[in-house]
Amino acid sequence: MLGPLETTIKAIRPGHKARLNLHVSDVSNLDEKSRVLEASDRRRMNGLGNRLWHTDSSFKKTPAKYSLLSARVIPPEGGETEFADLRAAYDALPDKMKARLEGLVAIHCILHSRATIGFTDYSPEERERLQPVPQLIVRTHPGSGRKTLYLASHAGEIQGMPTPEARMLLHDLMEHATQRPFVYTHRWRVGDIVMWDDRCTMHRAREYDMRHPRDMHRTTVSDVAPSVEQAQVA
Amino acid sequence: MIQVKQLHPLFVGEVSGVDLRNPVDPETLGEIVKAWDQYGVLVLRDQFIDDAQQMDFSEKLGALAQTSLTLRKDYKPRLDPRITDISNLNQDNEVVGATDRRRLYALANRFWHTDNAFRRIPAKYSLLSARAIPSEGGETEFADMRAAYDALPEKTKTWLEGKIAMHSIVYSREIIGFTDYSKEERDGLPSVPHVMVRTHPGSGRKSIYLASYAHEILGMPTPEARMMIHDLMEHATQRQFVYAHKWRVGDLVMWDNRCMMHRARDYDMTQKRDLHRTTVKDDAPTVPEAMVA
Numbered sequence: 001m002l003g004p005l006e007t008t009i010k011a012i013r014p015g016h017k018a019r020l021n022l023h024v025s026d027v028s029n030l031d032e033k034s035r036v037l038e039a040s041d042r043r044r045m046n047g048l049g050n051r052l053w054h055t056d057s058s059f060k061k062t063p064a065k066y067s068l069l070s071a072r073v074i075p076p077e078g079g080e081t082e083f084a085d086l087r088a089a090y091d092a093l094p095d096k097m098k099a100r101l102e103g104l105v106a107i108h109c110i111l112h113s114r115a116t117i118g119f120t121d122y123s124p125e126e127r128e129r130l131q132p133v134p135q136l137i138v139r140t141h142p143g144s145g146r147k148t149l150y151l152a153s154h155a156g157e158i159q160g161m162p163t164p165e166a167r168m169l170l171h172d173l174m175e176h177a178t179q180r181p182f183v184y185t186h187r188w189r190v191g192d193i194v195m196w197d198d199r200c201t202m203h204r205a206r207e208y209d210m211r212h213p214r215d216m217h218r219t220t221v222s223d224v225a226p227s228v229e230q231a232q233v234a
Numbered sequence: 235m236i237q238v239k240q241l242h243p244l245f246v247g248e249v250s251g252v253d254l255r256n257p258v259d260p261e262t263l264g265e266i267v268k269a270w271d272q273y274g275v276l277v278l279r280d281q282f283i284d285d286a287q288q289m290d291f292s293e294k295l296g297a298l299a300q301t302s303l304t305l306r307k308d309y310k311p312r313l314d315p316r317i318t319d320i321s322n323l324n325q326d327n328e329v330v331g332a333t334d335r336r337r338l339y340a341l342a343n344r345f346w347h348t349d350n351a352f353r354r355i356p357a358k359y360s361l362l363s364a365r366a367i368p369s370e371g372g373e374t375e376f377a378d379m380r381a382a383y384d385a386l387p388e389k390t391k392t393w394l395e396g397k398i399a400m401h402s403i404v405y406s407r408e409i410i411g412f413t414d415y416s417k418e419e420r421d422g423l424p425s426v427p428h429v430m431v432r433t434h435p436g437s438g439r440k441s442i443y444l445a446s447y448a449h450e451i452l453g454m455p456t457p458e459a460r461m462m463i464h465d466l467m468e469h470a471t472q473r474q475f476v477y478a479h480k481w482r483v484g485d486l487v488m489w490d491n492r493c494m495m496h497r498a499r500d501y502d503m504t505q506k507r508d509l510h511r512t513t514v515k516d517d518a519p520t521v522p523e524a525m526v527a
Contacts, residue, residue, distance in 0.1 A: 045457040052464070116409065117464075118449075118456030156411070163411030164338040171410075172344075172500065179473075207465065 002066055006057060006220040009110070012129045025218040027069065029210050036213055042121055049114050050205045052153035053084065053178055055198045056220055059110040059154045061133045064198040065223040073215035074188045078208030081186045086149040087200050089177035090138065093149075101149075104137045105159045105228060106170065112156035134159065136227045137173075141200050148200035149177055150227060177202065188216075199223065236265045240273065242477040245378045245494075247273035254281045254291050254486065263294055270359075271436030274494050275376050275477065281486040283363060285317055285510060288486075292361050292512035299350060299357060299513040302403070305422040313510065320362065320498075320509040329506055335414055342407050343498045345446035346377065346471055348491045349513055352403035352447045354426050357491040359514040366508035367481045371501030374479045379441040379493050382470035383431065386442075394442075397430045398521055399463065401447035409446070427452070427521045430466075434493050441493035442470050443520065470495065481509075492516065 005023040010016050017032035029037050029044060037044040056064035069081070090098070109132035111122060122130070137158070139150045151173055158166035185206075186194055196203060208214060224230070238247040247269050252262060270276055283291075292298055301318040303309050310325040322337060324330050330337045349357035362374070383391070402425040404415055415423075430451070432443045444466055451459035478499070479487055489496060501507060 040455060045455060048457045048461050051461050117460040162333055162338060164341045167410040168341050168344055168500075207461075 003221040003224070006060075006064065006222055009126075009130065012126050013123050014125055020217060023219060025220060027205075027216040027218050028073075029214055034213075034215075036211060039210075044210065045119050045121070046114065049110075049117055049119060049153075051207065052113055052117070053174060053202045053204045054113065054152040054154060055086075055150065055202050056218075057198070057222075058108045058135055058150070058152040059113075059130060059133060061226045062223050063135065063227065064220045066195060066221040067198055067218055068193060068195045068221075069216050069218045071188045071190050071192045071194075071216050073213045074190055075208040075212035075214050078206055079188065079214050080206040081188070081194065082204050082206060083184045083186065083196060084178045084202045085182045085184075085200070086151065086177055086202060087141070087144070087146045089179075089182050090147050090149045092182075093176065098138075101137050101173075105134045106137050106151075106155040106166075107132045107157035107159065108135050108152060108154040109133070109156060110154055113153040116153065132157070133226070134228050136231055139199060139227055139230070141197075144200075146200070149173065150199070151177055151202060236262060236269065238269050238273065238276075241277065242378075244381045244475065245274040246277065246376065246477045247275070248277045248279065250279070252278060252281075254278070254283050255287055258291060258294065267295075267436070270488065270490055271434070274378055274380070275479075275487065275489045277479065278486040278488070279482065280484045281363065282484050283486070285314055288361065288363055288510060288512050289314070289316055292359075292514055295359055296514040296517075299353075299515050302419075302423065305419045306416055307418060316512065318511040318513060320507075320511050321366075322503050322507055329504060332503070337503060338412055339407065339414075342410055342412065342446070344500065345406060345409070346467060346495045346497045347406070347445040347447060348379075348443070348495050349511075350491070350515075351401045351428060351443070351445040352406075352423060352426060354519045356428065356516050356520065357513045358516040359488060360491060360511055361486060361488045361514075362509050362511045364481045364483050364485045364487075364509050366506045367483055368501040368505035368507050371499055372481065372507050373499045374481070374487065375497050375499060376477045376479065376489060377471045377495045378475045378477075379443065379470060379495060380434070380437070380439045381475050382472075383440050383442045385475075386469065391431075394431050398427045398452045399430050399444070399448040399459075400425045400450040400452070401428055401445060402426075402449055403447055405449040406446045425449070426519075427526055429520045432492055432520060434490075437493075439493070442466060443492070444470060444495065 007022050008025045011022050019032045020026050056067045155170050236251045298316045300315045304315050312325045313319050349360045433440050448463050
C-alpha cells in the first residue's frame with residue numbers, strides 16, 4: 001500500500017540460500033535453517049556493516065523510501081537500533097556549510113562501506129550489480145517540505161572534489177549528524193514494528209552477543225525516483 | 235613555582251610562570267612533568283620561541299623523534315628534521331595549492347590519533363608551537379583516554395586486557411583515499427603492534443591506547459576488529475572527554491601521547507596555518523620484542 005517493495009540484494013549472489021521471501025530483507029544472525037551463524041560465517045561478517053550509520057539502499061539508483069522492521073526474536077541485551085534525525089542535523093549546520101552542500105552529489109556504493117571494515121568477499125555478479133550511484137547530499141522531503149542531509153557510510157566520493165577532501169567532509173558531516181541530541185535509541189521488544197523514512201533519517205544496529213539469535217524481518221519500499229532526478233523535477 | 239589552572243572538567247592545565255626563551259631549571263622541569271602526569275595536556279600562553287629554543291626545551295624531556303616526511307626522496311624540508319612541519323606551506327613559505335600532495339596528506343590529521351603510534355616506539359610527548367594561525371577554525375581537539383577507559387563497561391575493560399592492535403599510517407591515509415606513497419615510504423612505515431590498554435607510569439592510571447592507524451586486532455577477523463575499533467573510537471571521543479583548543483599565536487600546547495588522542499579541525503586552507511611540533515620518543519615499544527617474534 002505504501003509503494004513497490006524492494007528485492008533483497010542478497011539474492012544477487014549465486015548460491016544464495018534464502019530463509020525468507022525475496023521481498024523480505026533477512027536482518028538476522030541465522031542461516032537458511034534458522035541456526036545461529038558460525039563466528040566466521042561470511043553472512044555474519046557482512047552483517048557487521050549494519051553497525052555503520054546508513055540509510056537503506058542509498059547504494060541503489062532509486063533508494064529506499066520506507067523501511068519496516070519487525071522484531072521476531074531478540075537477544076537478552078544489546079542489539080538496539082539507533083536512529084538519527086537528518087532534518088534536525090541539517091537545520092543545525094552553519095549557514096556557510098548549508099551553502100557549500102547545496103547541489104553537491106555524493107557517490108554511494110555498498111562495496112565501499114564494506115571495504116572500510118575490511119569486508120571484500122563479493123562475487124563478480126555482486127560487483128557488477130552493485131555499481132556506485134549518485135545521490136544528492138541535501139534533499140527536500142516532499143511530505144514535510146523540510147530540508148535534510150542524505151548520508152550513509154556507503155558514500156565514498158563527492159563529484160568534483162579530490163577523494164581525500166570528500167572523505168573528510170563526509171566524515172565530518174557524519175559526525176555532526178550523529179551527535180547524541182539527534183539520536184534515538186530503540187530497545188526492541190518482540191512484536192515491535194519500527195518504520196522509518198529513509199529519505200530523512202539514518203540508522204544503525206548496535207552490538208550484541210551474536211551467540212544469541214536475533215531475528216528481524218524488514219520490508220523496504222522503493223522511493224519514486226533517484227534523488228538526483230527528484231531534484232531536477234522540483 | 236609554576237601555577238596551573240584547569241581548563242576542562244577532566245583534564246588540561248594552563249601553566250603560567252614559565253618563559254621558555256630562557257633555560258628551564260631542573261626544579262621547574264620537575265613541576266611541569268608532575269602537572270603533565272595529572273592534566274595530560276598543558277597549555278603555555280605567550281611563548282614566542284624559535285625552533286632552537288623549542289628543541290632545547292624538548293630535549294630535556296627525552297630523545298627527539300625525526301619527522302617521517304624525510305623518508306620521501308623528493309622531500310624538500312622547510313624545517314629541521316627534528317621539527318614536524320604542521321603547516322600548509324611549501325619550502326618557500328607559500329600556501330600550497332588545493333590539490334598539492336602535502337595538503338591532501340595532512341587532511342588525515344583530522345582523524346583522531348596519537349602521535350607516532352605507527353612506530354614500534356611511539357611518541358611520549360608532543361609539543362606544538364603556533365607561529366601563524368587562520369582567522370577561524372583549525373582548532374586542535376584532545377580526548378582524555380584515561381577518562382574514556384574509566385567509563386568503559388567492566389566487560390569491555392576485561393575484554394581489552396592484553397589485546398594487541400596493529401597500527402599503520404598508510405592504512406589511515408587509505409581510508410581517505412590517499413595512496414600516493416613511494417616504495418621507500420611503504421617500506422619505512424610497516425604495520426606495528428601496540429597494546430590497547432596502557433598504564434601511565436606517572437599517574438598509575440589506565441588508559442585506552444588508540445589511533446586511526448589501528449586496523450587489526452590480533453586473533454580477530456578483520457571486520458569484527460574494525461567495528462570494535464570504530465565503537466571504541468566513538469566511545470573515547472564523546473564530547474565530555476574532549477577539550478577543543480582555540481589557538482593564539484605564541485601558544486605552546488604539550489600533550490602526553492600515552493594517554494591522550496588529538497586531531498586537527500577544518501579551516502580555510504587558503505589562509506596560512508603554521509605550527510611547529512617537536513616529538514619526544516617513548517622509552518620502549520608497548521609490546522616487547524620477545525612477544526612479537
